[in-house]
Amino acid sequence: MSERDTICALASGQPPAAICILRLSGDKVWKVAGALLECGLPEPRHATLTKFRDEDSTLIDEGLALFMPGPHSYTGEDTLELYLHGGPAVIKHSLETLTAQPGVRLAEPGEFTRRAFEAGKLDLTEAEGVADIIEAETEAQKAQALRQLTGGLTETYDRWRAELTGVLALIEVMVDFPDEGDTPEDTVRPILDKLDLIITELEDALGDRGIGEKIRDGFRVAIVGPPNAGKSSLLNRIARREAAIVTDIAGTTRDVVEVRLVLGGQVVWLADTAGLRETADIVEAEGVRRAERAAREADLRIHVIDGANPEPPAGPVEQQDIVVFNKADQRSAALAPDSALPVSAATGEGVEKLESWIGSFISQRAASVEAPVITRARHREKLSAGLASLAQARQLLEDDMGAELAAEDVRMALRQLGAVIGTVGVEDILGAVFSQFCIGK
Ligand SMILES: Nc1nc2c(ncn2[C@@H]2O[C@H](COP(=O)(O)OP(=O)(O)OP(=O)(O)O)[C@@H](O)[C@H]2O)c(=O)[nH]1
Ligand SMILES: [K+]
Ligand SMILES: [Mg+2]
Structure with a gap:
């Protein structure tokens, strides 16, 4: 030392x-x-x-x-x-x-906190909370980081680990005393019930639509529609700067252009995309492919109808999506479909309303999971792996295929959960975690 x-x-x-x-x-x-x-x-x-x-x-x-x-x-x-x-x-x-x-x-970056971690002052999720609170820009990011750095995740992962340790003990009894009178059903059923409770909790945690990661890294909103509808003009209007190229040539935008904003109290990545159409131009075709992917991966899509040439949205419109009728300065909004919001990227008409619709959707989405226990891809990976091990253990027990193998799977799940909070098997990831910190923390 x-x-x-x-x-x-x-x-x-x-x-x-x-x-x-x-x-x-x-x-x-x-x-x-x-x-x-x-x-x-x-x-x-x-x-x-x-x-x-x-x-x-x-x-x-x-x-x-x-x-x-x-x-x-x-x-x-x-x-x-x-x-x-x-x-x-x-x-x-x-x-x-x-x-x-x-x-x-x-x-080095994060070295003070790494020493704190090594001294047992905080676990890995708490250390990540320290990094996150320093980076926090929105109140929601701050609240999430604060919850994490004061042990909010630790508590849940520790509880899961304690419950699994109990299950493991029961399985080990089966291994050590295989034929103690009871029928297999009598011994296995209570274990399966306990396992199912934990499995359901892990599934719920993993089915959070990535809210914790999105509060931290940003939600995704994609502007989509046909060429020349005014998608780039709309992005620039909302971003309040000329982030994307605007011309009257259809097929101007090829790459996905993203701007970072705060809407509804959340970080939002707003993406402008290539106009969707059949094209023989291989560069534009790649742009369309990227546009479609951005649309698929977004939490919310803004479908832009070209007021100068109104057509219903070409791509799939999901229930939460917003349809806007652009160029309302030029064309009567009477031409717009009922649910479409008339806007003008040119004059700014309707854009404030659009921003507030986006903001309220995002803030509701963010509030849809009360206290996410996954805030980074790292947590998700370990938790998914842990869940897979438990599902396997459950199957082995149910099929009476060997308590010993099932016990090994439960131990594996315990290690995966332990790796999230950093109690086991984390030597190789510490460098990656702490190098994201700023120097001096
Ligand atoms: N009058 C009027 N013109 C607009 C409006 N929005 C965009 N335009 C014009 O429409 C043309 C196309 O605008 P862009 O923003 O490049 O359209 P886009 O959808 O990004 O087009 P692509 O990238 O080619 O798919 C430009 O000449 C813009 O000036 C609007 O609200 N009103
Ligand atoms: K254009
Ligand atoms: Mg464009």
């Missing part, structure tokens, strides 16, 4: 700022404080006003120092925070001075 480097980093945002916070963690903290702070090692947990000097005694800045001795600190190690003026020169001089100390180096 003592061989470990002491790490330091700027924990606050980009300079210039009123104040910056520099953070140090590791067993050289007391040495660094003794060498560079006029106050020496500050009294634990007391903000101490002090001068901060480099190795040549040149004054770097004056500010507050806060010492949090391990193990009762974020990382579990001795930790020192310096609150200085947040100018680039102060920060540069500070970090150069700190990293010039023996055994002190700059932290």
Whole structure:
């Protein structure tokens, strides 16, 4: 443990700022404080006003120092925070001075939190919650991150694991005492009932339509329709910038052009797509293929009817989808189908209403799952694998094909669930998880 480097980093945002916070963690903290702070090692947990000097005694800045001795600190190690003026020169001089100390180096992204994880201060989902709350832009993202970092996911996964451990114990009894009088039905039935309860809960969790991931990464809305309907013009109008090329040539858009917005309190990726039509042009045909895929994968489609040439939507219109009648500035909305919203990408007419329809659909969709227990693809993968193992165990028990094999499958499911919260088999994924953090966290 003592061989470990002491790490330091700027924990606050980009300079210039009123104040910056520099953070140090590791067993050289007391040495660094003794060498560079006029106050020496500050009294634990007391903000101490002090001068901060480099190795040549040149004054770097004056500010507050806060010492949090391990193990009762974020990382579990001795930790020192310096609150200085947040100018680039102060920060540069500070970090150069700190990293010039023996055994002190700059932290890698997420390294403070990784140390906290390794010290058992938080589990993997809680650590991910820390990363997410830093990235959170919407209130919904913040609430979800906060729930996660305070153990909201841990609680559910722990409960599942506890219940499965109980099931495993029952199966192991069957393995150890195969013929203890009861009929197989008497012993197996209660186990199957317990397994079914857990299997149903996992299926429910996996059937959440990806809401947790979408709150975090964004919902998908696709603008679709025939060439020249004004899809790109509409995207630009909603994005309030010229994100996509607009011309009067049919077949202008080929690639999917996405803009990131906040609508209905949620992050939304709004996609402009190629006009849907039969075409011999291989580039345009690829655009149409991409358009169709974007439409399929979207949570919601905006079908644009060209007011200049009104035709009913060509692609499948799902119940939640919105149909708009564009170019209402030019063409009478009387031509529009009943349920279509008249809009004009040119003048902006009806666009506010469209935004509010999109927003209310997305916010309802987001609220359709109360507390998602999957917020990343990583969780979904492990949970699906766990469910598959349990389904297999169930089949083996039901068909009387061997309790031993069933027990092995339940153990496998336990490992999959454990990997979500990071209690087992996660060495290989830690690098990937923590490298997504910012430096200083
Ligand atoms: N008058 C009027 N013209 C519009 C409106 N929206 C788009 N246009 C015009 O319609 C033409 C086609 O617009 P685009 O936005 O490129 O249409 P698109 O659906 O993206 O077309 P493709 O990418 O080729 O499929 C352009 O000349 C636009 O200026 C509108 O609301 N009113
Ligand atoms: K066009
Ligand atoms: Mg276009």
